[in-house]
Amino acid sequence: MNHTIETLWPINLMHSRADDFEDERLYLLDRLAELKDQGHRNTAGVNSNTTMNGYQPAYDLCMDYFDSPLMKNIVDKIIIPLSKTYWVKLAENNIEIPKDARMIHKSWLVEYEEGTYQNLHMHHTSLFTGVWTIYLESQTLGNGELHLHNPTTSSHTLGFYTAVKKIPPVLNDVYVIPAWLPHNVSPASGKRIVFVWDTMVVPGN
Numbered sequence: 001m002n003h004t005i006e007t008l009w010p011i012n013l014m015h016s017r018a019d020d021f022e023d024e025r026l027y028l029l030d031r032l033a034e035l036k037d038q039g040h041r042n043t044a045g046v047n048s049n050t051t052m053n054g055y056q057p058a059y060d061l062c063m064d065y066f067d068s069p070l071m072k073n074i075v076d077k078i079i080i081p082l083s084k085t086y087w088v089k090l091a092e093n094n095i096e097i098p099k100d101a102r103m104i105h106k107s108w109l110v111e112y113e114e115g116t117y118q119n120l121h122m123h124h125t126s127l128f129t130g131v132w133t134i135y136l137e138s139q140t141l142g143n144g145e146l147h148l149h150n151p152t153t154s155s156h157t158l159g160f161y162t163a164v165k166k167i168p169p170v171l172n173d174v175y176v177i178p179a180w181l182p183h184n185v186s187p188a189s190g191k192r193i194v195f196v197w198d199t200m201v202v203p204g205n
C-alpha cells in the first residue's frame with residue numbers, strides 16, 4: 001500500500017488509502033451487521049470505554065483470520081505492512097529500537113450514529129493504533145473528526161491541550177498513530193463506521 005508519513009510534534013502520523021479493498025470493506029460491514037443481529041455485547045457507553053452512544057461489539061475481527069480469506073487479506077495486506085513500516089520509521093529515529101519486532105494485533109469495529117462521539121483517551125496497553133473509515137454518511141464541518149492532542153505543549157501537564165490536529169473523516173482513509181497519544185472523536189452528524197486495530201510489540205522475533 002502507498003502511504004505518507006508526516007512528522008507531527010514528537011510523533012509520526014501515517015496516512016494511507018484502502019481504495020483497493022472494496023470486498024474487504026463490504027465484508028467488515030456485513031460482519032458488523034451479523035454481530036448486531038446476533039445481539040453481540042455492546043461495549044460502547046459503559047465503564048472502561050470511551051465511545052458514547054454508538055455500537056462497538058466486543059469482538060476481535062482478527063479471530064476471523066483463518067476462516068475468512070477477506071479478513072486474512074486485511075491482516076496480511078493492511079495491518080501487518082502498515083504496522084511494520086511504522087515500526088521501521090520509529091526505529092530509524094532511535095537506535096535503541098530494534099529493526100525487527102514481534103507484533104500482536106487486535107481489531108474491532110465502531111459504529112457512530114448521529115451524536116456518537118469519543119471522549120479523550122489513550123490505548124494504554126498498545127504501542128500504536130490504526131483506523132480505517134469503512135462507511136461514511138456526509139458530516140457537517142467539524143463533526144466526526146479525529147482529534148490528536150500534542151502531548152509536548154506545556155498546557156498538557158495542566159490537563160488541557162492547546163495544539164490539536166483535526167482530521168476530518170474521509171471514506172477509505174487509513175491513519176496510524178501512537179496508541180499513547182491522547183485523542184478523541186467529535187460527535188458524528190450521520191452514520192460513520194470505522195475499523196480499528198491496536199498493535200502490541202513483544203520482545204523477541
Ligand SMILES: [Fe+2]
Pocket residue numbers: 121122123183
Ligand atoms: Fe482510540
